Amino acid sequence: MVVKQKSSVLFVVLLMIISLFSGCSKAQEITTPTNKMVEIGITQIVEHPALDSSRQGFIDALSSKGLKEGENLKIDFQNAQGDIPTAQTIAQNFASSKKDLIFAIATPTAQAAYNATKDIPILITAVTDPVDAQLAKSLEEPGTNVTGTSDAAPMGKQLELLKMLIPDAKKVGILYNTSERNSEIQVEMANKLADEYGVEIVSSGITSTNEVPQVLDSLKGKIDVLYIPTDNLVASSMALISQKCMENNIPIIGSEKAHVEGGALATEGIDYYKLGFQTGLMAFEVLNGSKPENMPIETLKDTTLTINSDTAKKLNITIPQEIIDKAEVIKGGAAN
Amino acid sequence: MSNFWIGALEQGLLFSIMALGVYITYKILDFPDLSVDGTFPLGAAVTAMFLVKGINPILTCLISMCAGMLAGFVTGVLHVKFKITNLLSGILVMIGLYSVNLRIMGKANTPLFNAKTIFSGDIPSVFVILALALIVKIVLDLLFKTKFGFILKATGDNQKMVTSLGIDIGMIKIIGIMLSNGLVALAGSVMAQYQRFSDVGMGSGIIVMGLASIIMGETILKALPIRFGTACALFGSLLYKASIAIALRAGLPPTDLKLITSIIVITALAVYNGGFKMKIKRNLIFGGVKAVTNTKSA
Numbered sequence: 101m102v103v104k105q106k107s108s109v110l111f112v113v114l115l116m117i118i119s120l121f122s123g124c125s126k127a128q129e130i131t132t133p134t135n136k137m138v139e140i141g142i143t144q145i146v147e148h149p150a151l152d153s154s155r156q157g158f159i160d161a162l163s164s165k166g167l168k169e170g171e172n173l174k175i176d177f178q179n180a181q182g183d184i185p186t187a188q189t190i191a192q193n194f195a196s197s198k199k200d201l202i203f204a205i206a207t208p209t210a211q212a213a214y215n216a217t218k219d220i221p222i223l224i225t226a227v228t229d230p231v232d233a234q235l236a237k238s239l240e241e242p243g244t245n246v247t248g249t250s251d252a253a254p255m256g257k258q259l260e261l262l263k264m265l266i267p268d269a270k271k272v273g274i275l276y277n278t279s280e281r282n283s284e285i286q287v288e289m290a291n292k293l294a295d296e297y298g299v300e301i302v303s304s305g306i307t308s309t310n311e312v313p314q315v316l317d318s319l320k321g322k323i324d325v326l327y328i329p330t331d332n333l334v335a336s337s338m339a340l341i342s343q344k345c346m347e348n349n350i351p352i353i354g355s356e357k358a359h360v361e362g363g364a365l366a367t368e369g370i371d372y373y374k375l376g377f378q379t380g381l382m383a384f385e386v387l388n389g390s391k392p393e394n395m396p397i398e399t400l401k402d403t404t405l406t407i408n409s410d411t412a413k414k415l416n417i418t419i420p421q422e423i424i425d426k427a428e429v430i431k432g433g434a435a436n
Numbered sequence: 437m438s439n440f441w442i443g444a445l446e447q448g449l450l451f452s453i454m455a456l457g458v459y460i461t462y463k464i465l466d467f468p469d470l471s472v473d474g475t476f477p478l479g480a481a482v483t484a485m486f487l488v489k490g491i492n493p494i495l496t497c498l499i500s501m502c503a504g505m506l507a508g509f510v511t512g513v514l515h516v517k518f519k520i521t522n523l524l525s526g527i528l529v530m531i532g533l534y535s536v537n538l539r540i541m542g543k544a545n546t547p548l549f550n551a552k553t554i555f556s557g558d559i560p561s562v563f564v565i566l567a568l569a570l571i572v573k574i575v576l577d578l579l580f581k582t583k584f585g586f587i588l589k590a591t592g593d594n595q596k597m598v599t600s601l602g603i604d605i606g607m608i609k610i611i612g613i614m615l616s617n618g619l620v621a622l623a624g625s626v627m628a629q630y631q632r633f634s635d636v637g638m639g640s641g642i643i644v645m646g647l648a649s650i651i652m653g654e655t656i657l658k659a660l661p662i663r664f665g666t667a668c669a670l671f672g673s674l675l676y677k678a679s680i681a682i683a684l685r686a687g688l689p690p691t692d693l694k695l696i697t698s699i700i701v702i703t704a705l706a707v708y709n710g711g712f713k714m715k716i717k718r719n720l721i722f723g724g725v726k727a728v729t730n731t732k733s734a
Contacts, residue, residue: 192443
């Protein structure tokens with residue numbers, strides 16, 4: 101008796117949960133006229149400023165073309181909150197609800213989306229090397245249902261800026277997350293270019309925010325300047341990194357604008373908002389019938405020079421006037 | 437049933453292989469083994485390395501399993517021979533494996549889109565995973581019925597008894613931990629082939645998922661008259677993945693995903709454990725003591 105009662109309660113509870121959710125999804129389907137609405141699924145691996153602003157740029161680009169959320173555009177935004185198997189579930193969700201287009205932010209989500217569907221066009225961004233990630237056959241002609249933008253930062257330009265601002269710099273530290281392929285690629289690029297700019301690269305890996313203080317302390321005295329690649333973990337820890345470096349009097353060269361906003365000295369880097377915007381424009385073309393397999397994967401052509409004047413003041417670095425004239429000067433940041 | 441729910445089912449079955457592994461250490465040996473956070477991506481890393489070279493996918497699964505067993509052996513030796521506490525042994529192996537996994541793959545993320553995997557055939561992947569999960573479950577069930585199985589169970593329940601029989605309890609523990617980690621690595625291998633890439637970050641939170649699955653399954657299945665054991669891990673893993681799927685489908689803000697998942701699990705357990713009305717009824721039937729032990733186990 102007791103046993104039966106228990107299992108019947110379980111059954112009722114399960115039924116209730118299932119009916120509750122199936123009920124609400126059905127209601128949504130009925131109220132939205134799917135024939136006019138463009139449905140886009142956005143999948144993002146984790147929350148941090150750079151990825152968030154690329155998403156904003158994407159949405160703004162669509163809206164600049166007349167696709168406004170709530171009117172003729174329905175955006176289903178999901179975030180795996182750092183969990184890779186969940187990224188897979190999200191991608192399957194988008195594939196099975198037959199979205200018109202999927203926008204995948206960062207490498208694991210892009211791979212998950214590509215695994216889930218070979219038909220629905222996938223627009224990617226914040227993937228440094230889409231060919232290495234096997235999402236595209238080549239940058240010029242993807243040959244798959246994947247196209248979009250790469251966030252490969254112009255490493256040469258960054259090192260040039262670094263030498264201009266800190267001419268005596270010999271040893272350049274790079275802090276990166278060893279579990280991100282994107283970052284490894286950037287470290288490899290920096291190592292390749294090191295001789296050309298007369299610097300030595302000291303790369304240091306971290307695997308969690310908690311390791312940042314210790315690693316930076318260990319770099320004290322070993323490096324003249326720190327370079328920060330476009331890295332999800334580093335982006336999340338930017339405030340801590342800039343505070344710690346300021347204590348040790350180490351200038352930071354960032355790779356994107358958000359780093360400088362967080363207290364890095366300068367960057368000749370990419371702006372994720374613009375990158376997202378560019379991807380959004382490509383998405384619009386795809387929605388109008390362009391085939392992703394023939395659309396080259398783009399990078400951000402124009403880099404933005406950004407300088408944090410407060411950081412410069414604190415570090416007693418005088419920035420040449422010619423650089424200031426070209427740069428967007430911002431103040432503040434975590435370290436100031 | 438739409439592809440989405442099939443996907444959730446596939447993942448639930450896939451992670452049940454991992455949960456079955458955790459079941460051996462956590463439930464049978466009473467050994468909370470954290471090294472699985474490292475052995476899951478270890479299985480994936482080994483798989484990536486071999487599949488890229490064009491090795492047979494089934495053979496690759498077996499090699500990954502052996503790699504996991506090797507890692508489990510290290511955890512076991514740390515605990516049994518070096519007398520390091522069970523939690524720390526697991527943590528040490530988990531941390532160490534992170535670097536090992538990076539070394540094995542040579543990079544943080546290896547795509548397998550062009551490699552031949554166990555899912556490359558014509559059989560739908562849900563059946564492949566179902567078959568694997570069932571094979572693992574049945575083999576374990578059979579194993580638990582052998583003499584070795586009984587000793588393994590006794591090792592967790594009553595160490596003194598096992599020692600009094602003249603059996604080397606340390607050896608049994610090591611073998612149990614090896615078996616457990618072998619299964620977890622196998623799950624990692626299947627996951628890498630399923631999602632078609634291996635990523636060093638794949639392991640984070642695996643132990644949490646494993647424990648949650650077992651406890652959920654156990655709480656809900658304990659209603660049934662027969663003692664299922666391994667079925668708890670399988671059923672719990674399905675439920676846990678279903679919770680995430682429901683949370684995703686519920687159309688709530690993406691920032692709340694993890695909270696929603698946790699609330700669904702709490703609700704299932706609370707309702708089932710008689711956190712609400714049931715409590716009074718149960719107190720009448722079982723008496724208060726039983727109700728208290730029930731809440732404890734969840």
